[in-house]
Structures are given as C-alpha cells and as structure tokens.
Amino acid sequence: MTDAAVKKKPRVTVIGLGNAGLKTVSRLTQSRFASWLNIIAVDTDKESLDTCFAENKIQADPEWRNGLGCGGDIINGQRSFSRERPRFAQLISASDLLIVTGGLGGGVCTGGAPIIASVAKQHKIPTAFIMTTPFSFEGQSRRKIADEGIKELLPSVDILLCLPNDLLFATLASDVPVESAFKKADQELATAVLGVAEILRCGNMISADFADFKELLSEKKSVCCIGSGIADSADGLNRTHIALERMLESPLLGSVERLKTADAVIMSLTGGSDMQIGEVKKLLETLEGFIGKHPRVISGVNTDPAYENTVQITVITISYDKTVESSSESDEKPRSLLFKKAHANKAAKVKTSASSAPSQQQFEQGMLPLQIVSKGIFHNTSPAKYRDIDLDIPTFQRESIVIDKGT
Ligand SMILES: Nc1nc2c(ncn2[C@@H]2O[C@H](COP(=O)(O)OP(=O)(O)OP(=O)(O)O)[C@@H](O)[C@H]2O)c(=O)[nH]1
Ligand SMILES: [Mg+2]
Incomplete structure (x- = not known):
C-alpha cells in the first residue's frame, strides 16, 4: 500500500433517516469515535429533528408536510424527498462514501431512502445502506412496507445491509418495555454503522476494496x-x-x-x-x-x-442463501436478508463490452435524471411475476438501462 493511500482520509457522510435513523445518528454524534464522520439527520418531522443531537439537520419538504412525519406512508416519504433532490445532491457531492441508516417500516425512511440512493448513484458516490427491519411485534403491515422499501432500494444501492430487529429479541427479557427494545436497537445500529464505516476506511479500502466488499454481497441473496x-x-x-x-x-x-x-x-x-x-x-x-x-x-x-x-x-x-437458485419462491422468504441486485453487475459488463465496440461509442448518451418511484397506488397489490421477475417494475429500472436523452 502506498503512503498516499494510507494518508488519504476518506470523506464519509452518514445520513440518518426518519425517527429510527435520527436516534442512531444522535448516538453516533455523542461518540468520540465518530468525530471523523460527516453526520446528517433528515426527517420531515420537525419534532423528531428538534430532539436529535446531530449538528447538521435537514427538515425535508417543510412546505408540504408542515413539519409532520409521513404517517407510515411510503408515497409521502418519496414525494417529500423527491422535492429535496437538489439539497441532497449538494450535501453529499463531496463524499467518498455515503452510509445511510434508518428503520424500514415507516414512511420517511422507507420512502426517502431510495431517493437518496438515486441521487448518490447519479453523482457516482458509493453507498452502503444499513437498515433495520421491523420487530415481529410491530405487525405484518410494517413488514410489508419494509419489503417494499427493500425492492425500491435494490436498483440504486451498492451495499444493502438489512439488520432484523428481531435478532435483538434473543437478548431481551419478555417483560422489557417496547421503548427499551428500541433504545437497544438504537445502540446496536449506531455500533453497526460505526463498524461498517471503520471497515470501509481500513487502509485504502474505499478506493480499492469497496469493490471486493460489494462483490461479496453481489449476485447472491x-x-x-x-x-x-x-x-x-x-x-x-x-x-x-x-x-x-x-x-x-x-x-x-x-x-x-x-x-x-x-x-x-x-x-x-x-x-x-x-x-x-x-x-x-x-x-x-x-x-x-x-x-x-x-x-x-x-x-x-x-x-x-x-x-x-x-x-x-x-x-x-x-x-x-443456498435455496435461492433451486427455489422460485425465494421472494416469500423473510427479509432478514441482505440483497444485491445482479443486474448492476450485468449492466456494468454490458456497458464495458458496448464501450469497446467502436461503432457504438459515437452513440453514447447521457443519463436522464429519472427518479426511482414506487408503484404508487398499486404498491399494495401483488406483483405480476414471470420467472421471478417483477414485471411491474419498468424494464429500464430492472436492467439499470441508461435512457436515451434524444439530443
Ligand atoms: N432503533 C429504533 N428503531 C425504531 C424506533 N422507532 C421505530 N423504529 C423502527 O423503525 C421503523 C420505522 O419507524 P420510524 O423510524 O418511526 O418511521 P419514519 O421513517 O420516521 O416514518 P413515519 O413513521 O412515516 O414518520 C419501525 O417499524 C421500527 O422498526 C426507535 O426509536 N429506535
Ligand atoms: Mg417519523
């Protein structure tokens, strides 16, 4: 490893999204080990932001959400975060790595995270999303929302770590109050975020081994x-x-x-x-x-x-997950999993071979700033699937296809 590589200090930005994300970045802010991180809290909910210790706080979409949360509605989260794309771009543009954290299951984090992912992708900033999935005691509808969020995130993220809150159950007595369970989750999530940041800054990992890290998590569920x-x-x-x-x-x-x-x-x-x-x-x-x-x-x-x-x-x-290849029912498995979409690599390979073909080079187009949006009012319907491919997701999103600007 060269001296330059060792000395290079990566600029790592951590964004906490929604109530759970804000609690996590609050904890991080109080840790002396996190002082090298650029920590930002983002929520539509002013009250949550007021109690967060992060120095850098963004109240998303104050005009339309009037300082309220998103009431568990992904669409609200997506709309509010879409309106803030320029502000997010400005906040993260100088980062070598973006870590985003929060709890999947609510509207702000589940709806907003894919928008942040798409802004980062547009600016070619590597991303690691560290998200919790809901406790079982929170009920099926939260889990469904979380599953929806994972699907929306996949096309744009490099690394997605889904940490099941249920794993914490084993360490909690059954009479522990719910609030304490969440406090425990805050603490564990903050430690996990710091741990991942440490792993990625090891030596020159961000520039060299991020690809290895990503590859380990690619292709297979x-x-x-x-x-x-x-x-x-x-x-x-x-x-x-x-x-x-x-x-x-x-x-x-x-x-x-x-x-x-x-x-x-x-x-x-x-x-x-x-x-x-x-x-x-x-x-x-x-x-x-x-x-x-x-x-x-x-x-x-x-x-x-x-x-x-x-x-x-x-x-x-x-x-x-060794059952994935042999089972077409893999989508029914619990989402306590970590996913990485194979298409991203496929697209990269296609791009490489395309760019080496001289006849195609002259037709290279820029990319439209298209947003990943949800299925809107259809987000609760069962997907139309063919060979495990969700046909409700537009092809250009599924295959990470660059859209022709036509200019
Ligand atoms: N670690 C931690 N997780 C929480 C806390 N509150 C909720 N969660 C988890 O995070 C998921 C999302 O909840 P919130 O963070 O409150 O949701 P939100 O993103 O703010 O979205 P809205 O509820 O629509 O405002 C929940 O399903 C829980 O699993 C908390 O205080 N700490
Ligand atoms: Mg909230």
Whole structure:
C-alpha cells in the first residue's frame, strides 16, 4: 500500500433517516469515535429533528408536510424527498462514501431512502445502506412496507445491509418495555454503522476494496449479520480478548455459530497508536478459531488517535442463501436478508463490452435524471411475476438501462 493511500482520509457522510435513523445518528454524534464522520439527520418531522443531537439537520419538504412525519406512508416519504433532490445532491457531492441508516417500516425512511440512493448513484458516490427491519411485534403491515422499501432500494444501492430487529429479541427479557427494545436497537445500529464505516476506511479500502466488499454481497441473496466489540485499557491487560468476547456477544451477530458457517467474513480492527503488533496477531489468530475453514475473508487494521487505549473489532458475516437458485419462491422468504441486485453487475459488463465496440461509442448518451418511484397506488397489490421477475417494475429500472436523452 502506498503512503498516499494510507494518508488519504476518506470523506464519509452518514445520513440518518426518519425517527429510527435520527436516534442512531444522535448516538453516533455523542461518540468520540465518530468525530471523523460527516453526520446528517433528515426527517420531515420537525419534532423528531428538534430532539436529535446531530449538528447538521435537514427538515425535508417543510412546505408540504408542515413539519409532520409521513404517517407510515411510503408515497409521502418519496414525494417529500423527491422535492429535496437538489439539497441532497449538494450535501453529499463531496463524499467518498455515503452510509445511510434508518428503520424500514415507516414512511420517511422507507420512502426517502431510495431517493437518496438515486441521487448518490447519479453523482457516482458509493453507498452502503444499513437498515433495520421491523420487530415481529410491530405487525405484518410494517413488514410489508419494509419489503417494499427493500425492492425500491435494490436498483440504486451498492451495499444493502438489512439488520432484523428481531435478532435483538434473543437478548431481551419478555417483560422489557417496547421503548427499551428500541433504545437497544438504537445502540446496536449506531455500533453497526460505526463498524461498517471503520471497515470501509481500513487502509485504502474505499478506493480499492469497496469493490471486493460489494462483490461479496453481489449476485447472491444472502443473510448478513454484524457484530462489534470495544474495550479499553481500563478493561485490563487483555483488552483485545475482551473486545473479541463483546463482539461475539453482539445481538445483531445472532450467534457465534454464524461465524463458523459464514461463506464470507469482513472484519476490521481499529485501535490507537498504542495498539501493539502482538495484540493484533493474537486477536486475528483467536478469531480464526471461530471462523469456518473455507470462507472468503477481508480484513483490515486501522489506527486512529481517537482510539487511544482502545480497540474495536467489527465483523460482518455473509452466508449465501443456498435455496435461492433451486427455489422460485425465494421472494416469500423473510427479509432478514441482505440483497444485491445482479443486474448492476450485468449492466456494468454490458456497458464495458458496448464501450469497446467502436461503432457504438459515437452513440453514447447521457443519463436522464429519472427518479426511482414506487408503484404508487398499486404498491399494495401483488406483483405480476414471470420467472421471478417483477414485471411491474419498468424494464429500464430492472436492467439499470441508461435512457436515451434524444439530443
Ligand atoms: N432503533 C429504533 N428503531 C425504531 C424506533 N422507532 C421505530 N423504529 C423502527 O423503525 C421503523 C420505522 O419507524 P420510524 O423510524 O418511526 O418511521 P419514519 O421513517 O420516521 O416514518 P413515519 O413513521 O412515516 O414518520 C419501525 O417499524 C421500527 O422498526 C426507535 O426509536 N429506535
Ligand atoms: Mg417519523
């Protein structure tokens, strides 16, 4: 790795969307480890924004929503965020990476996230969306809304991590109040966002290995879990071991078994300048004992003065859903999954071969700023499907086709 690559500080913007997203970025803002992130809170709901600690707050569409939330209506969220496209473009245009977080299931985040994704795509900014899916106790309609949101997001995002709130259940007693369950979710989501940001800034990962990361999550539908553990010198001499133990106990990791059975593991270790090579070696060796024999592993080690006396380990496990190829009913599976659309890669390949053909080069067109919109009033109807392809999604969206401007 060159010195320039090591020194390059990536500009990472984190946007929290809707009530859940605002809670997460509030927590991040209070963490000393997140000071290198550009944190923005976006909601139509003024009251939620007023209680959010993020410095940079955007009240979306104040004229039409009058400072209210979207009442769980995706269309409201889409409309409001569509009106703010120029403002979003300005906010994110200087970013090397955009991380967007929030809870799928409501109108602001579920409707707004695809609009942010499409603005980022238009500006060629790599994106990682880290979203929770609703607790089972929230009911079927929220889950349906969340599923709809995932479908809308897929054409535009690079990385989509869907973290099921239900995984937190295992760590909560049944008499825990709902509010505490959400507080726990806030905390875990903030840790997950920071962990992903750390993974992506490891060395020169954003420029070089983002593609690897993306590729691991591409093509195949997969189950994804994330665990993060942090410990400092006050925890004792064996702080890396304690950080590892805490990571293994992370509720969103599910269980240690996930590491053993994962097809791919992405891992990062961050510490201060006091982090010793012996500690790193021992930690990686111990971690190896928890990972299965043949997974693909991407790992990185990072130092940051904010982590003086502290070490943080973050792991993302990816397990490919092996039933997808053999089952045409894969859409019925729970959306506790991580998806990446194969079309994006296909389109990229088509584009490469097309651009190498001289006869086609002269016809290259720009792209119209078309927005990904929902199926409107039909969003609750069952999709018309042929060979697992949703025919209700226009072909140009399904296939990521660049539209001819005709100029
Ligand atoms: N972590 C966390 N998740 C929450 C909280 N409140 C709700 N959620 C989750 O996030 C999903 C979306 O809820 P909200 O964030 O309130 O929705 P919204 O995006 O603001 O949209 P509107 O309700 O239409 O204003 C819910 O289904 C829950 O699963 C919270 O306080 N913390
Ligand atoms: Mg809201």
